[in-house]
Amino acid sequence: MRVACLTFWFYDYTIQMANELARHAEVLLLLPDYRSEEYVESIDPEVNVHIFGYSRYAGRPGPSCYPMLKDIVAAINDFGPDVVHFQVNNPMLCPLLPMLRKYPLVATFHDIEPHPGEDRLLDAGSLLYRLTLFVSRVMPERIFVHGKALRETLVENYRVPERKVHVIPIGEHEVAPFVKFERDDLEPDGRRVLFFGRIHRYKGLDCLIQAEPLITREIPDARIVIAGTGEDFGRYEEAMAGRDAFEVYNYRIPYEEGARLFQQASVVALPYLEASQSGVIPTAYGFRRPVVVTNVGSLPEVVDDGVTGYVVPPRDPQALATAIVRLLKDPGACRHMGEKGYAKLKTDMAWSTIARSLLAVYGELGSAPGRGTVPAEEGFADTAPAAGKER
Numbered sequence: 001m002r003v004a005c006l007t008f009w010f011y012d013y014t015i016q017m018a019n020e021l022a023r024h025a026e027v028l029l030l031l032p033d034y035r036s037e038e039y040v041e042s043i044d045p046e047v048n049v050h051i052f053g054y055s056r057y058a059g060r061p062g063p064s065c066y067p068m069l070k071d072i073v074a075a076i077n078d079f080g081p082d083v084v085h086f087q088v089n090n091p092m093l094c095p096l097l098p099m100l101r102k103y104p105l106v107a108t109f110h111d112i113e114p115h116p117g118e119d120r121l122l123d124a125g126s127l128l129y130r131l132t133l134f135v136s137r138v139m140p141e142r143i144f145v146h147g148k149a150l151r152e153t154l155v156e157n158y159r160v161p162e163r164k165v166h167v168i169p170i171g172e173h174e175v176a177p178f179v180k181f182e183r184d185d186l187e188p189d190g191r192r193v194l195f196f197g198r199i200h201r202y203k204g205l206d207c208l209i210q211a212e213p214l215i216t217r218e219i220p221d222a223r224i225v226i227a228g229t230g231e232d233f234g235r236y237e238e239a240m241a242g243r244d245a246f247e248v249y250n251y252r253i254p255y256e257e258g259a260r261l262f263q264q265a266s267v268v269a270l271p272y273l274e275a276s277q278s279g280v281i282p283t284a285y286g287f288r289r290p291v292v293v294t295n296v297g298s299l300p301e302v303v304d305d306g307v308t309g310y311v312v313p314p315r316d317p318q319a320l321a322t323a324i325v326r327l328l329k330d331p332g333a334c335r336h337m338g339e340k341g342y343a344k345l346k347t348d349m350a351w352s353t354i355a356r357s358l359l360a361v362y363g364e365l366g367s368a369p370g371r372g373t374v375p376a377e378e379g380f381a382d383t384a385p386a387a388g389k390e391r
Contacts, residue, residue: 084104144361183263196228296314
């Protein structure tokens with residue numbers, strides 16, 4: 001089995017997927033040159049790597065991108081995969097996928113639709129993103145999503161045939177860069193609630209801020225830690241009734257600092273108003289921390305309510321506060337739930353589990369009547385660099 005793994009942005013996820021697949025198949029990993037140097041050292045030596053020149057074209061899809069697309073296709077043709085697996089995340093897929101249609105195509109959707117507040121009518125970026133989602137729903141022979149709720153959205157709202165859509169866990173991709181900085185001497189620092197990641201309206205940070213007085217009324221020394229960047233933070237600060245109860249790190253958090261924040265937290269909160277999935281949950285599990293999440297998207301599918309954390313309704317500061325207070329008042333329950341979350345991460349959400357599902361689908365496609373490796377198209381193979389273990 002030969003698998004080509006292509007991404008324009010989801011570096012951690014695609015690298016860890018390729019590393020696990022390389023235990024069972026020959027793998028070509030295609031990464032953009034934009035920031036890829038930060039991740040190259042984490043690639044397994046058994047993975048063949050091709051770095052393509054994306055930096056000069058980033059944010060500017062058009063005819064000038066053809067040399068880059070030609071390079072990607074040439075590298076894939078030279079490798080001769082049985083399947084091409086790509087991550088849905090970039091408008092460059094729109095012209096690229098038709099160029100790869102002779103291969104069985106498989107897509108992973110991390111989001112089915114733009115998040116609320118990110119989709120602006122007549123905005124060029126939003127229109128391109130919607131076009132990318134449309135093309136990526138139509139062309140692949142199989143689609144992977146991170147939850148049953150997301151599969152239902154594709155099948156019911158977008159009429160994607162149910163046989164095409166497969167559910168796989170979100171995996172451990174967000175965990176590895178953080179846990180390598182884990183320290184043996186760090187424990188929860190007081191009663192701390194961590195909100196971590198990109199700050200946007202759909203993340204429901206307003207709800208956590210509204211829950212703060214309810215939390216500190218029960219636990220006066222509780223601290224709400226907000227770590228991440230995104231939209232203008234000013235309006236969130238204005239909404240804070242008790243500013244001293246908050247600890248804010250409003251910038252892109254380095255992995256080492258992120259590891260410290262997770263280790264010092266008692267509880268990790270995801271008060272989202274809308275979601276597909278979130279890498280924050282497996283990261284919390286990786287540090288043995290319980291989570292409190294809202295019942296949106298596929299978040300509840302990876303949280304065992306009352307076992308690895310609590311699931312509460314969205315837009316309900318009282319329910320959010322009640323669940324957080326319940327955990328903060330019982331450090332023993334926090335530790336027990338954190339251990340259960342870690343066990344879930346290493347079994348249900350492990351890359352070995354995911355790889356088995358991927359390989360089963362790849363094999364199904366490869367055995368379909370009329371399938372087989374197609375010779376490289378004229379004009380591409382002769383320009384391809386060797387798809388060896390390039391670094």
